[in-house]
Amino acid sequence: SLAGFGNLMQDVLWCFSQVKGTIDIGVTEADIISTVEFNHTGELLATGDKGGRVVIFQREQESKNQPHRRGEYNVYSTFQSHEPEFDYLKSLEIEEKINKIRWLPQQNAAYFLLSTNDKTVKLWKVSERDKRPEGYNLKDEDGRLRDPSMITTLRVPVLRPMDLMVEATPRRVFANAHTYHINSISVNSDYETYMSADDLRINLWHFEITNQSFNIVDIKPANMEELTEVITAAEFHPHHCNTFVYSSSKGTIRLCDMRTSALCDRHAKFFEEPEDPSNRSFFSEIISSISDVKFSHSGRYIMTRDYLTVKVWDLNMENRPIETYQVHDYLRSKLCSLYENDCIFDKFECVWNGSDSVIMTGSYNNFFRMFDRNTKRDVTLEASRENSKPRAILKPRKVCVGGKRRKDEISVDSLDFSKKILHTAWHPSENIIAVAATNNLYIFQDKVN
Amino acid sequence: MECTLDAQSLISISLRKIHSSRTQRGGIKLHKNLLVSYVLRNARQLYLSERYAELYRRQQHYPDGAPLLAMPACPPPAAAAPPDLPALPLPTDTQDREPRSCAGVRGGGELLEVPVCAAAPPELQRVPCRDSSPGFYRVTGSAGPGSGGGAAGLLYAAGCDFGSGGAPHCSSRTTVLDLDTHVVTTVENGYLHQDCCCSQCPCCCQPAPGLASPPPTPGTKRKYYPGQEEEEEEGVEEGGEPGAGGVAGGPPFAPCTKRARFEEYNTEHPQDSSNISNLISIFGSGFTGLVSRQQADSEQPLNGQLCSKQALASLGAWTRAIVAF
Numbered sequence: 001s002l003a004g005f006g007n008l009m010q011d012v013l014w015c016f017s018q019v020k021g022t023i024d025i026g027v028t029e030a031d032i033i034s035t036v037e038f039n040h041t042g043e044l045l046a047t048g049d050k051g052g053r054v055v056i057f058q059r060e061q062e063s064k065n066q067p068h069r070r071g072e073y074n075v076y077s078t079f080q081s082h083e084p085e086f087d088y089l090k091s092l093e094i095e096e097k098i099n100k101i102r103w104l105p106q107q108n109a110a111y112f113l114l115s116t117n118d119k120t121v122k123l124w125k126v127s128e129r130d131k132r133p134e135g136y137n138l139k140d141e142d143g144r145l146r147d148p149s150m151i152t153t154l155r156v157p158v159l160r161p162m163d164l165m166v167e168a169t170p171r172r173v174f175a176n177a178h179t180y181h182i183n184s185i186s187v188n189s190d191y192e193t194y195m196s197a198d199d200l201r202i203n204l205w206h207f208e209i210t211n212q213s214f215n216i217v218d219i220k221p222a223n224m225e226e227l228t229e230v231i232t233a234a235e236f237h238p239h240h241c242n243t244f245v246y247s248s249s250k251g252t253i254r255l256c257d258m259r260t261s262a263l264c265d266r267h268a269k270f271f272e273e274p275e276d277p278s279n280r281s282f283f284s285e286i287i288s289s290i291s292d293v294k295f296s297h298s299g300r301y302i303m304t305r306d307y308l309t310v311k312v313w314d315l316n317m318e319n320r321p322i323e324t325y326q327v328h329d330y331l332r333s334k335l336c337s338l339y340e341n342d343c344i345f346d347k348f349e350c351v352w353n354g355s356d357s358v359i360m361t362g363s364y365n366n367f368f369r370m371f372d373r374n375t376k377r378d379v380t381l382e383a384s385r386e387n388s389k390p391r392a393i394l395k396p397r398k399v400c401v402g403g404k405r406r407k408d409e410i411s412v413d414s415l416d417f418s419k420k421i422l423h424t425a426w427h428p429s430e431n432i433i434a435v436a437a438t439n440n441l442y443i444f445q446d447k448v449n
Numbered sequence: 450m451e452c453t454l455d456a457q458s459l460i461s462i463s464l465r466k467i468h469s470s471r472t473q474r475g476g477i478k479l480h481k482n483l484l485v486s487y488v489l490r491n492a493r494q495l496y497l498s499e500r501y502a503e504l505y506r507r508q509q510h511y512p513d514g515a516p517l518l519a520m521p522a523c524p525p526p527a528a529a530a531p532p533d534l535p536a537l538p539l540p541t542d543t544q545d546r547e548p549r550s551c552a553g554v555r556g557g558g559e560l561l562e563v564p565v566c567a568a569a570p571p572e573l574q575r576v577p578c579r580d581s582s583p584g585f586y587r588v589t590g591s592a593g594p595g596s597g598g599g600a601a602g603l604l605y606a607a608g609c610d611f612g613s614g615g616a617p618h619c620s621s622r623t624t625v626l627d628l629d630t631h632v633v634t635t636v637e638n639g640y641l642h643q644d645c646c647c648s649q650c651p652c653c654c655q656p657a658p659g660l661a662s663p664p665p666t667p668g669t670k671r672k673y674y675p676g677q678e679e680e681e682e683e684g685v686e687e688g689g690e691p692g693a694g695g696v697a698g699g700p701p702f703a704p705c706t707k708r709a710r711f712e713e714y715n716t717e718h719p720q721d722s723s724n725i726s727n728l729i730s731i732f733g734s735g736f737t738g739l740v741s742r743q744q745a746d747s748e749q750p751l752n753g754q755l756c757s758k759q760a761l762a763s764l765g766a767w768t769r770a771i772v773a774f
Binding site for chain 1: 453454459466474479483484
């Protein structure tokens with residue numbers, strides 16, 4: 001049975017399911033996972049890494065013989081999506097790191113996804129081949145051309161089964177449209193267009209057209225000296241193809257309607273929470289910068305992540321979020337060190353579960369947090385090899401802020417800030433989550449009763 | 450606000466981050482640099498307000514100004530309250546949070562900053578040139594030309610408020626770091642300033658070649674090292690530069706030709722408070738260098754204009770230069 005919708009926190013016990021990646025002590029930077037995304041059915045799970053590769057896992061069919069192994073994810077396809085490039089004109093190296101992967105809804109036997117690095121978006125087609133033609137007349141089985149004069153009979157080529165092969169082919173390359181670094185891509189609900197956002201601009205593309213895109217947002221000031229904020233994330237509304245939101249480094253969100261004008265520089269709605277002056281510090285601007293924005297599946301809410309909190313906003317209320325969750329407020333007194341070691345610039349993502357009742361985001365020490373919006377309960381879990389016995393139940397973790405540390409607690413100063421969980425994904429309809437911990441991908445499921 | 454670092458350290462850390470971002474893979478990250486510039490602004494505001502408080506306190510103790518001349522950091526005898534400062538680095542943001550604005554800082558009679566004396570160890574300073582907007586550093590009217598020691602060590606500022614008649618009479622040792630080319634240029638007595646401001650700042654500048662600079666204060670030397678490694682102040686005379694201008698070869702204040710000693714400097718003088726304010730000017734200088742070389746090259750012939758564009762206190766220059774596209 002599907003455990004999914006309406007689950008309350010106390011009912012869910014998360015268990016280790018799988019972990020992908022090596023256990024090497026030294027992590028190759030290219031193997032660091034930089035994005036994780038389920039497709040619309042949850043059958044496929046894609047990861048992108050700093051080396052420009054995409055790995056797609058497919059969930060195996062559920063077996064009646066082994067119901068507890070509720071569909072493991074196995075490697076389905078691996079391909080090199082982006083390569084490092086060098087822009088000679090500007091003397092700049094363009095990283096091959098995959099910033100985002102977004103799936104298109106499946107419309108035929110093949111799967112399509114968008115992957116992007118800092119500058120170029122690519123549409124990949126992933127398809128299976130399990131038959132191949134045999135019996136050509138003009139070439140032999142190795143492909144070598146036959147001498148036509150040696151052919152005495154004709155035959156009709158037939159399709160014969162072969163070992164399943166999964167091919168990934170780049171179908172479109174959307175390049176040269178972004179001066180600044182692309183941070184987001186989002187497929188429109190019309191499934192014909194998508195947008196790509198960089199620090200200052202958002203472009204609208206049609207999947208069939210690669211040589212031009214429409215600029216729909218441009219916040220670059222005439223005089224760059226007047227720059228005060230950049231775009232940090234953008235997403236289309238899940239149902240209204242004319243609506244999208246984008247977040248800024250100033251902690252604000254703008255909702256735009258493409259019907260109002262071609263250039264959506266004027267927002268339809270502006271979401272901003274007044275700053276709490278008592279919390280003012282050197283780093284106020286940094287920690288208020290939004291690192292991720294996500295519509296709820298219902299389209300009624302948006303969720304934003306900044307350095308210390310996750311916030312849920314009602315689209316009908318612009319002056320403040322309806323919910324604020326502290327992810328790791330104990331870091332507030334450590335901002336100085338986190339600035340020194342650059343951790344304060346980490347961009348955490350956030351995700352909704354399928355029913356929009358639980359939200360999840362990552363933290364340090366390979367911790368990740370879940371917040372139940374209904375019960376207001378939250379839990380901290382850890383992705384670690386130690387907790388990686390099959391179907392082992394994850395034990396809630398707790399960070400000790402001060403005073404006496406209990407046995408199972410970990411003190412703030414013992415946290416490993418090199419182990420950060422920036423990217424997580426939640427299956428669209430089930431309690432299956434994918435958590436990227438540096439170069440490892442953990443898959444957790446709720447315990448089947 | 451809890452912070453284990455003082456404002457000075459934050460400033461130098463921030464500048465280092467911006468500097469190193471230039472060499473990171475993937476190009477300059479606009480977002481990160483923007484955020485760092487906010488920290489810089491916040492730290493600078495705190496730092497300067499602390500400095501003014503200190504200077505004001507000293508002023509109370511030494512009203513006649515005489516002991517000031519002997520102090521390493523020599524505040525001009527300005528009794529002005531800490532002037533309003535332009536917020537770093539984004540002008541339009543000033544109104545949002547900070548009560549201070551750029552508006553008030555003009556003309557003489559206002560102390561902005563006192564960098565360093567000749568006696569101080571070599572520091573990396575930027576020589577600001579004429580600036581269209583209020584500068585960080587402004588010589589007070591009373592410490593204008595001819596007032597000698599009162600302006601000892603003063604980094605003259607945007608606006609060139611030196612009154613008429615030529616070069617500021619400072620025995621300042623100023624060192625310019627160009628973060629773009631990693632070149633450090635050291636000049637004494639403000640010649641470099643004059644050179645680069647010459648076309649736009651008639652109040653204090655004279656054409657480079659024939660500039661009539663005030664005679665060097667005894668004991669100080671004018672040093673400019675084109676194409677050479679940075680050396681100790683004492684005893685190294687510059688060589689090879691055409692004319693009497695402070696800048697050899699190419700346009701003044703254009704990319705210099707020395708290796709950066711940025712890291713070394715910070716190692717040697719981590720807590721040299723009197724230099725911190727100058728690090729901010731390095732930032733301005735460096736960011737100009739961040740602008741694409743083509744752009745920088747085309748600006749070189751416009752000496753004063755280049756300087757003005759390097760708007761020390763023009764916050765946007767920082768972000769503008771971040772965009773090295």
